[in-house]
Amino acid sequence: MGFEGQVWRLVRREEEVGEIVIEEADFPWLRGRFVPGPGFAVVRPLFVRALALSEAEDWEAFDGAYQEIADTMSMVAPSGPVAEFLLHVQDDQAWFRWSDEPFEDEPFEGGRGEDGPFEGGRGEDGPFEGGRGDRAADRPDPSAGAAADLDPPVMTWERFWQLIEVLGGEDAVRTCERFEKACARLTEVLAGGSAGSIIGFGERLAEALHRLDRQDFGTLPVLGTEECGGSPLPQSDDGFLYARAAVVAAGRRTYEGVFGHPERFAPFTAHGCELLLHVHEEAFEQVTGTAWDRLTRYDYESCSNEDGWPALRG
Structure with missing residues (x-):
């Protein structure tokens, strides 16, 4: 079944934070239009800070900032709540990944490295270098x-x-x-x-x-x-x-x-x-x-x- 058109909900203490109407599935990410709910104004600064830290690649600070989002909010799929999620919200757009089971370790454990969210970053050659063989x-x-x-x-x-x-x-x-x-x-x-x-x-x-x-x-x-x-x-x-x-x-x-x-x-x-x-x-x-x-x-x-x-x- 495709994800496009599905509505995922973000809730905080049973209060509606917002809805995400899925427009694109680019595994493992889902992207869509974000419709803020009554509870969004209170938590909006958390998402602004987390996104800024992510774009600055300050991963240590990002972990701490995002933990407050993860600890206080829940993501609800059409089939019910998911165990884990990583969500970014910017204006009327949202993109996220999720898991039906708790992450084996902290969501980003395994080495952020100084260059990015994975140990060693992307490598000097970038993701598209084809090698010589x-x-x-x-x-x-x-x-x-x-x-x-x-x-x-x-x-x-x-x-x-x-x-x-x-x-x-x-x-x-x-x-x-x-x-x-x-x-x-x-x-x-x-x-x-x-x-x-x-x-x-x-x-x-x-x-x-x-x-x-x-x-x-x-x-x-x-x-x-x-x-x-x-x-x-x-x-x-x-x-x-x-x-x-x-x-x-x-x-x-x-x-x-x-x-x-x-x-x-x-x-x-x-x-x-x-x-x-x-x-x-x-x-x-x-x-x-x-x-x-x-x-x-x-x-x-x-x-x-x-x-x-x-x-x-x-």
């Missing part, structure tokens, strides 16, 4: 209407690594058959959750891969393979991406242990774990019935992380 052509084209969600659902790092553990650690990446079964298990687990949690997983995966996109890892030769003349075989752009996926799949301890130690990354150059890149996409399609057509905040294609490849900076 052949796979860049497979990423959604922003000119075709796809766009990075400006505030996608948050998944904490702790929860992300718990899900990665479903794969089975380093043993799972040693053979293609074993890893294929492991990815099938993870897809099934993800599909048992909400679309928002799947998106949150995809965002964290992209960020983890982006952080591994470094010159000291990407310039390593493929372990145990040589070119015809006997010289070391360099990693291809795609091969380097799949090696990074293997490091992530191996688990948190392995992932965190490779930074500053390229020799620990080297064994993974001989492993290709491309399937990990698609588990959330398959789960998303199972849950929503629609194909994954999203750009993540972090570009994970090889050589897209300028901080990791200083020699490529213009």
